Amino acid sequence: MSEDSLAEAQQSLGNPETTYPLWPPQTLGCPETSTEEVQYPLEVTYDYESVDRGLFESELTKFDRWSPLLPPLADIGLGEGQTPLIEMPSIGDWLDLDTPVFVKDESQNPTWSHKDRLNRCVVSAAVQTDARGLVVSSSGNHGASTAAYAARAGLPCIVLTAPETPPAVQRFLRTYDAAVIAIDDWHHRQETLDLITERLGYHPASTRTAIHTGHPFGPEGYKTIAYEIVTHLNRSPGTVFVPTGHAELLYGVWKGFRELGDLGVIEGTPRMIACEPAARGPLATALETDREIATVKANPTTASAIKTQTSTVRGRRAIEESDGAAWTFTEEQLSAAQTRTARGGLWQEHSGVAGIAGLLAAIDAGQTVDGPIVCLATSSGFKDGETWTAPRVDPPSISESDSNSSQAPMTARWAAVREILSTQYGLDV
Amino acid sequence: MSEDSLAEAQQSLGNPETTYPLWPPQTLGCPETSTEEVQYPLEVTYDYESVDRGLFESELTKFDRWSPLLPPLADIGLGEGQTPLIEMPSIGDWLDLDTPVFVKDESQNPTWSHKDRLNRCVVSAAVQTDARGLVVSSSGNHGASTAAYAARAGLPCIVLTAPETPPAVQRFLRTYDAAVIAIDDWHHRQETLDLITERLGYHPASTRTAIHTGHPFGPEGYKTIAYEIVTHLNRSPGTVFVPTGHAELLYGVWKGFRELGDLGVIEGTPRMIACEPAARGPLATALETDREIATVKANPTTASAIKTQTSTVRGRRAIEESDGAAWTFTEEQLSAAQTRTARGGLWQEHSGVAGIAGLLAAIDAGQTVDGPIVCLATSSGFKDGETWTAPRVDPPSISESDSNSSQAPMTARWAAVREILSTQYGLDV
Known part of the structure; x- marks a missing residue:
């Protein structure tokens, strides 16, 4: 667990004067400023006065380096960040x-996506609130990333998907041992996510509100992209x-x-x-x-x-x-x-x-x-x-039987190769 | 082009006293020590006396940092290396x-594979010898990596594959604009690789000898893995x-x-x-x-x-x-x-x-x-x-019609979700 986080509180994007303690993460959006029409997310505030300016002097890039300006991180890193x-x-x-x-x-x-920066922070929150697991509604990158970090943390992960997700995505989710359930209606998926959160004590890694508010700690992970660009x-x-x-x-x-x-x-x-x-x-x-x-x-x-x-x-x-x-x-x-x-x-x-x-x-x-x-x-x-779905396109092929011409086999093959390179690929050969 | 490379010469693995100038890369193995039975690869030697020991003091990891102990690099990096x-x-x-x-x-x-470290070095050699392009015999990671670096360098790349490579691999190769040709016999692929090298002036990124010797500059790229581990x-x-x-x-x-x-x-x-x-x-x-x-x-x-x-x-x-x-x-x-x-x-x-x-x-x-x-x-x-090939496994699914029981729909769905989590995934819910 990182002990150098300078995170202080949660603050509403609806009204900066509306704040909450850092814990627990407000995963239903801002309780005070949200309305029926618009739900407002929260973000994390920090003790910026205490930030060591030396933090930004070199380009050494490791995600945990930025921990002063992130919510407290659990020791579950998978090498996220430090991208070129x-x-x-x-x-x-x-x-x-x-x-x-x-x-x-x-x-x-x-x-293999940006989502890992977010999930490092969100799954860290689950670890630190002693959640029984993670639950996420996703049919792709986000769900697999949550599942990977949950696996790293030794926590079960439930992924609620739409039906008909491609087999490769199913395999991507399953490889991290996620419990995958397909639910055909978006509202029913959201309702199930709520029940798993409230009744089973799982930590939600996706939004629980109609207007997306997501996890208050999630976008904090993306800040590190700006830090890396600037250094x-x-x-x-x-x-x-x-x-x-x-x-x-x-x-x-x-x-x-x-x-x-x-x-x-x-x-x-x-x-x-x-x-x-x-x-x-x-x-x-x-x-x-x-x-x-x-x-x-x-x-x-x-x-x-x-x-x-x-x-x-x-x-x-x-x-x-x-x-x-x-x-x-x-x-x-x-x-x-x-x-x-x-x-x-x-x-x-x-x-x-x-x-x-x-x-x-x-x-x-x-x-x-x-x-x-x-x-x-x-x-x-x-x-x-x-x-996954594009029709199979086989490349131009040269087989032994193509060489049965009057020319020597090698000469015939070489002529065929040059013909393909020239006419099919436009190379100057 | 990196100008700080301390690379000096090519040295035979068959006999360390057999050396060649650094250029051109010996892509047919060691001409002197190889026999019909065993072809010996070459490696690169360096002016180790001139290595600044400060090079290894910090963990700052960028591939180009290691250029003193690599063959001269062209400025065609894609962020290879610096892996966690x-x-x-x-x-x-x-x-x-x-x-x-x-x-x-x-x-x-x-x-998304280690091959990028090798290809950064090999394609750099192609750039520096004014090769007309790259040619590689591969049905997977290596060929796609060569094609990516060739694309970055603005050079054409010819990939010789076996027939029947999976569609996703074909797409992987084609996305980098490689000219892909399938040739069904290994010897014929090797012979074609030789002809493309000798007659068309393409630089070979895979072995040209029966006993694999590969490119003398290739394994140099992998040295950076050791440097990163030690720092x-x-x-x-x-x-x-x-x-x-x-x-x-x-x-x-x-x-x-x-x-x-x-x-x-x-x-x-x-x-x-x-x-x-x-x-x-x-x-x-x-x-x-x-x-x-x-x-x-x-x-x-x-x-x-x-x-x-x-x-x-x-x-x-x-x-x-x-x-x-x-x-x-x-x-x-x-x-x-x-x-x-x-x-x-x-x-x-x-x-x-x-x-x-x-x-x-x-x-x-x-x-x-x-x-x-x-x-x-x-x-x-x-x-x-x-x-790509595993049979489709759909996850357990809950649809609207499953909720048409005597119970309220939400109650029925929740019971079904708990049943799936418990019996199919072994979760304690």
């Missing part, structure tokens, strides 16, 4: 930008593009930059850009229509991990406080972003390149974007739905 | 050991268990420890344990029968990434120099290792947990193992053949 920030000419040149574009590759985490660049980026669903990542990363600005570690803070699929875009809608929360239609999108219908308070706050914006990208822009990112050596799932798709959308719309630009890339291409 | 070393009670307690067991999780690399533990481990096929990883990691011993950074060096599937085990066979090289039958194993039939010189040297051993594990031990590692929060493919299976085999055989123990875990569970 990679300058990607394949994106900067493509978009004809005169400022460098960096990609923060969150697929290099223990369960790498030795300055604030100009603009940060973030794949956005419930905006826990957006808010957490923003909060990290805000803290670094307040602590005087950086001059100025970046503009935060929420990147949502144009098929949905609830946060963009909320901002356009000046509403605290907006709900949109459930149009289809391949960005399955961020296809939310309802915006959140965290999303709005991050945009407002950072003088940011919400950009929506088309499915075509998302595919182009995935291809271009892989052409630079990083393969991400569709949702994972939403930040790069948002940058593309901004450039396509003629926006100027202050540099340095950072795009968060959140999850491995192995998790992409298409990886 | 995690103490795993789930393994130490399971095997009833009184020394800590650490797992080095190499799945937290850019293409983390502040000492030498007692024993290191390594998944072993062609033994490039085994030899590279050993060489790193050997260098650290020679430089006086550590007192003593670890015993290196080669871990091979019992279905094959060519290195164990070579050692038992005191042969330089042994070839074994192609018995089936799920450890697909290390199912080699013929041992290598590198493997033998690593064992001999480190006073190590080769252990073979059964398929049951491999499955048990995979399960137990995932129960600690790390999901690896079968080949990836060969090191842990080797430790289990050693304990089962009554061996004492000096601590601290480090097991290398090499690759994400998403790459496991079973992840």
Whole structure:
């Protein structure tokens, strides 16, 4: 257990004067400021006066290093964080930008997505409240990450999924020994999550409110992304593009930059850009229509991990406080972003390149974007739905029988290889 | 391009007095010491006198930090290396050991396997020799990793595979824009690799000799694993268990420890344990029968990434120099290792947990193992053949229609959930 956390209390995003003790985590949103229409999440406050400024001087990156500015951590680390920030000419040149574009590759985490930073904090809270286990409602990255940290902590984990999750996702969840139950109705899943929390004493790792509030300790884990970016660049980026669903990542990363600005570690803070699929875009809608929360239609999108219908308070706050914006990208822009990112050596799932798709959308719309630009890339291409379901495409093949020509076999094979390289792959051979 | 490399020359593993200039890389093994029966690989020598001992003082882990002790690196990094070393009670307690067991999780690399360390070095060599592209013979991790670094370097990559590679692997290769050609006969693949190298000016990223010699710069990348382990533990481990096929990883990691011993950074060096599937085990066979090289039958194993039939010189040297051993594990031990590692929060493919299976085999055989123990875990569970091919297992499901009992729907659902948790998952609810 880390003993150097400077965490002090929980504070409402509905009203900063509404605070609660640090323990227990308020997992039903803010009891005082929430209304029937809008439920407000809580965040964690710290004794910032006591932060050693030396904390930010070097680039040594280990998640536990940041424990003064995190909720108390249990000793259940799996090597989360310390992901690389990679300058990607394949994106900067493509978009004809005169400022460098960096990609923060969150697929290099223990369960190959950014969610591990959140779950290190949330499962630590479960350990410290002597919970009997973890319960989470998810059909993908988040549930598997919760299950991995629960396993590491020696706690059982119950994952409530929708039916029809792909076999590989089932295997991903089961490998960490999670108890998986499929429940076909969203409201019934939420009701079951509540019952498992209240009656069985399990700690909830996903939201319990209709308007997403999530776990108050979760976005704290994402702050470490901002810390890592700043210690790498030795300055604030100009603009940060973030794949956005419930905006826990957006808010957490923003909060990290805000803290670094307040602590005087950086001059100025970046503009935060929420990147949502144009098929949905609830946060963009909320901002356009000046509403605290907006709900949109459930149009289809391949960005399955961020296809939310309802915006959140965290999303709005991050945009407002950072003088940011919400950009929506088309499915075509998302595919182009995935291809271009892989052409630079990083393969991400569709949702994972939403930040790069948002940058593309901004450039396509003629926006100027202050540099340095950072795009968060959140999850491995192995998790992409298409990886499991795309029709089998066999490569061009050369077999022994192809060599039975009048030429010597080797000569015939070599001619066939050159033909394939030239005509099918366009190589100059 | 890194200018601080202290690399000096290439040296034969057949005879240390046989040396070649650093450039060009000898990709056909040692021309002088190789025979028809045994081809000897080369390794890189350095100006060790000039190494700044401060290099090893802190744990700051970035691959490029180690450039003085690596072949010259091109600026094509993807964040390889800096993987976590995690103490795993789930393994130490399971095997009833009184020394800590650490797992080095190499799945937290850019293409989610250890191969990225090797390919950073090999593709750097291609860049620096103005090669027209990369060519590699592989049906998995190695080929995809080469393709990713080639993409990062802006070079085309040709991947020669066997037919019938799984669709997900095909997608993995194609995403980095590799030109994939399937050739059904191993000898024909090798002959084609040679032609693409010689006639088209592509740089080979896999072996060109019958007895595997590989690229002389490749295992240098794996040395960084030893450097990272030592700067983390502040000492030498007692024993290191390594998944072993062609033994490039085994030899590279050993060489790193050997260098650290020679430089006086550590007192003593670890015993290196080669871990091979019992279905094959060519290195164990070579050692038992005191042969330089042994070839074994192609018995089936799920450890697909290390199912080699013929041992290598590198493997033998690593064992001999480190006073190590080769252990073979059964398929049951491999499955048990995979399960137990995932129960600690790390999901690896079968080949990836060969090191842990080797430790289990050693304990089962009554061996004492000096601590601290480090097991290398090499690759994400998403790459496991079973992840793609295992029959679909749907989780227990609760749908609206299940609630049409005489009880209130919520009561009926809750009873069903508790029943599933209790009987199917053994939870005390």
